[in-house]
Every structure is written in structure tokens, then in C-alpha cells.
Amino acid sequence: xxERDRFELDLAAALRAYALDAPTEVRPTELAQQFxxxxxxxxxxxxxxxxxxxxxxxWLLLLLAGLLAAMVAGMLVxxxxxxxxxxxxxxxxxxxxxxxxxxxxxxxGPVDQARPGVFNHLDLYTHMAFxxxxxxxxxxxxxxGTPNDVxxxxxxxxxxxxxxxxxxxxxxxxAGAKLIYDVDSGVTIALEFNQLRTVA
Amino acid sequence: MGxxxxxxxVALAGAGDEAAFAxxxxxxxxxMARVAFVACxxxxxxxxAVQSAWLVAWRKLHSLRDPDRVRPWLLSVTANEARxxxxxxxxxxxxxxxxxxxxxxxxxxTSIERVDLRRALARLSPDxxxxxxxxxxxxxxxxxxxxxxxTSPSTARARLSRxxxxxxxxxxxx
Numbered sequence: 230x231x232e233r234d235r236f237e238l239d240l241a242a243a244l245r246a247y248a249l250d251a252p253t254e255v256r257p258t259e260l261a262q263q264f265x266x267x268x269x270x271x272x273x274x275x276x277x278x279x280x281x282x283x284x285x286x287x288w289l290l291l292l293l294a295g296l297l298a299a300m301v302a303g304m305l306v307x308x309x310x311x312x313x314x315x316x317x318x319x320x321x322x323x324x325x326x327x328x329x330x331x332x333x334x335x336x337x338g339p340v341d342q343a344r345p346g347v348f349n350h351l352d353l354y355t356h357m358a359f360x361x362x363x364x365x366x367x368x369x370x371x372x373x374g375t376p377n378d379v380x381x382x383x384x385x386x387x388x389x390x391x392x393x394x395x396x397x398x399x400x401x402x403x404a405g406a407k408l409i410y411d412v413d414s415g416v417t418i419a420l421e422f423n424q425l426r427t428v429a
Numbered sequence: 430m431g432x433x434x435x436x437x438x439v440a441l442a443g444a445g446d447e448a449a450f451a452x453x454x455x456x457x458x459x460x461m462a463r464v465a466f467v468a469c470x471x472x473x474x475x476x477x478a479v480q481s482a483w484l485v486a487w488r489k490l491h492s493l494r495d496p497d498r499v500r501p502w503l504l505s506v507t508a509n510e511a512r513x514x515x516x517x518x519x520x521x522x523x524x525x526x527x528x529x530x531x532x533x534x535x536x537x538x539t540s541i542e543r544v545d546l547r548r549a550l551a552r553l554s555p556d557x558x559x560x561x562x563x564x565x566x567x568x569x570x571x572x573x574x575x576x577x578x579x580t581s582p583s584t585a586r587a588r589l590s591r592x593x594x595x596x597x598x599x600x601x602x603x
Contacts, residue, residue, distance in 0.1 A: 236597055237565075239540050239541050240541060240561075240565060240593065240596060241565035242541075243541035243543070243546045244467065244546070244561060244562065244565045244566050245566055246543070247543060247547070248463040248466055248467055248562065248566045251459075251472070251475060252466065252472050252475055252479075253458065253459040255454060255458040255462075257450075257451035257452070257455040257458070258448075258451045260451070260454050260483060261447040261448070261450040261451040261454060261487075262447055264450070264483070264484060264487040265445065265450075265487075268484070268487060269445070270444065270445025
């Protein structure tokens with residue numbers, strides 16, 4: 230502190246004199262006993278142990294660790310809850326198709342067998358459906374040279390062989406029709422605009 | 430109290446040792462009462478403020494990081510309690526009592542009249558009154574004063590200087 234001037238010295242003396250009226254009387258032991266009775270220290274019962282002063286950064290890390298633990302616990306709790314299953318939208322298909330015993334579906338079919346032709350862009354109109362009862366693919370393909378006509382073929386998935394399906398009764402006017410296999414009735418339906426026709 | 434004795438006493442008192450706490454009360458109660466009295470200007474309020482300060486000390490002494498600073502810490506708690514009591518009373522209660530001439534409590538070593546001092550103190554904030562008391566009544570050092578008011582020593586000096594200037598003006602113009 231800088232050296233005090235006359236006023237400061239006078240002020241100090243006046244303040245000290247003024248403070249003589251302060252209530253300085255006290256009974257220290259009684260006061261300590263009073264506080265100890267009213268507000269007992271929890272640590273006293275533990276003996277001489279005292280908590281170590283923890284730096285603020287340690288408290289921060291502890292808080293972050295607590296938050297992380299709470300998040301993990303929350304995820305575990307949420308993950309252990311029963312999941313509500315949505316009702317099935319698609320009805321069950323029934324038993325899956327299986328090739329008969331002794332068949333070799335992994336063996337390639339005959340190389341030179343007859344098969345649907347590929348007609349440039351017209352293959353865009355070739356459609357297929359799988360007949361689960363018979364284990365064959367049904368193919369509706371544009372007929373060669375006559376785009377409005379179609380050929381129907383089947384492909385046996387157990388022998389990997391192609392066969393004409395309706396060589397004499399092809400569904401004329403169904404070029405570009407979509408094929409749909411009806412699970413319940415076990416038939417394949419050709420759909421062309423407003424016309425429906427079973428093809429098997 | 431001095432040196433390692435203070436630290437060990439504070440440590441024991443902070444842990445709930447009644448005898449150690451009583452030692453602290455015996456050592457520092459008078460200083461706390463003087464600061465509270467100057468801050469409040471009322472004996473009853475000063476008693477209440479010091480009582481509250483000791484209660485705070487009983488509960489929080491264990492959190493004091495530097496036991497050697499217990500004196501400015503206690504005075505700081507006292508000043509805070511005094512300020513809060515005054516706030517609850519809706520303003521400073523500094524009664525202007527008219528003393529009889531030749532009052533025995535007057536101090537012949539100062540030219541400042543007691544009644545003038547009280548009147549001038551009443552125009553300061555409780556914090557500034559406590560600051561003056563801590564510096565001139567209980568003789569805190571610059572460092573202790575900074576600890577007590579929670580600022581740097583230079584800031585504490587600047588605050589003290591402003592308070593003195595206000596008092597100087599009040600007492601001269603008074």
C-alpha cells in the first residue's frame with residue numbers, strides 16, 4: 230500500500246475508534262458446541278479421513294463420465310425392451326418348392342436346346358413368372374417377326390431345360406403382357422391392359 | 430495464530446473438530462465483529478452477521494483451499510453476510526446518533542468527528558464500508574484484501590482508493 234496521507238491516518242484512527250462499539254463478545258466453546266449439535270459433520274464419524282481437494286477439471290471429467298454412463302445405460306435399457314412386431318402384410322407362401330429326389334438342378338441343361346429367341350429391344354417385353362407348384366419358369370416372349378404375337382415357354386429349374394408351352398395356342402394379342410403367378414390357385418395369369426388370361 | 434498451527438487448526442475445524450473451531454472463533458471473532466459493525470452500522474445486525482458467518486464457516490471451512498488465508502476468508506464471509514442482512518432490511522441501517530460532547534468513546538488522535546464519520550459511511554455501499562474496515566480496522570494487507578474481496582490486489586487498491594476519495598469529499602464538504 231502507498232504511504233498514507235494525513236486524511237487516511239485520521240480516517241484509520243476514526244474507524245478504529247468507531248469499531249470499538251462492535252459486539253466482540255463471544256463464547257467460542259459454546260458456539261462450536263451449538264453448531265456441532267445443530268449441524269453435525271458427517272465426516273466426523275469417519276475419523277481422521279478428509280476428502281482430498283478435487284480439481285475442477287476432475288469434476289468436469291467425472292460429470293462427462295456420468296453422462297456417458299447414463300447414455301450407455303439408456304441404450305442398454307432401450308435395447309432390452311420387447312420389440313413390437315408389425316403385422317405381416319404379405320401372407321405366407323406355403324411350402325417352398327423343392328426339386329424331386331435324384332434331380333440335379335446344378336447341372337447345366339443341353340447346350341443346343343430350343344429356347345425363346347432374343348429380339349433386340351423386344352426382350353423388354355419378355356416377362357416371366359415362377360410356377361411354384363411345378364417348379365418351372367413361365368416365359369411370355371414376343372414372337373419372332375410378329376411383335377404383336379407371343380410365344381410361351383417353360384423352363385424347368387430342376388433339369389434346366391426349355392420347352393414350348395402352347396405351341397399351337399399362343400395367346401395372340403398378349404405381347405407385352407405381364408405374368409402373375411397366383412399362389413392360392415397355382416395358376417399363372419397373363420395381364421394385358423384390360424385382358425386377363427391364364428397361361429397354364 | 431500463526432504458521433502451520435493455523436493450517437492444522439483449520440483442517441481440524443473443517444473436519445468437524447469442535448475444539449479447533451472454538452480456537453478459530455476465539456482468534457477471529459473480534460475482527461469479524463468489527464468489520465460487520467462498520468458494514469452494518471448496527472450492533473444487533475453485526476451480531477447476526479457474524480453468527481451467520483460462523484455458521485457458514487462451520488459448514489464450508491473444509492472447502493477452503495488455502496488454510497493460511499482463513500482470516501481474509503472469514504472476513505469476506507462476514508462482509509457477505511452483513512450485506513445480505515442489510516438487503517433484507519431494505520437498505521443500510523446506519524443510525525445517526527447524536528453523541529454528547531466529550532463522549533468518552535471519542536478518539537482524540539483523530540480530527541474526524543464520530544458523528545461525521547457515521548454520516549459519511551452511511552453514504553457508502555456496505556461493500557465499501559466493509560472494505561474500509563478490513564483495511565483500516567483489522568489491518569489486512571493488500572494481498573489479504575484482494576483475497577477477501579475476490580479481486581486482484583490492484584483492483585482492491587483501486588476500490589479502496591475510490592471509497593477513500595468519497596469519504597474525503599463527504600467529510601470535507603460535509
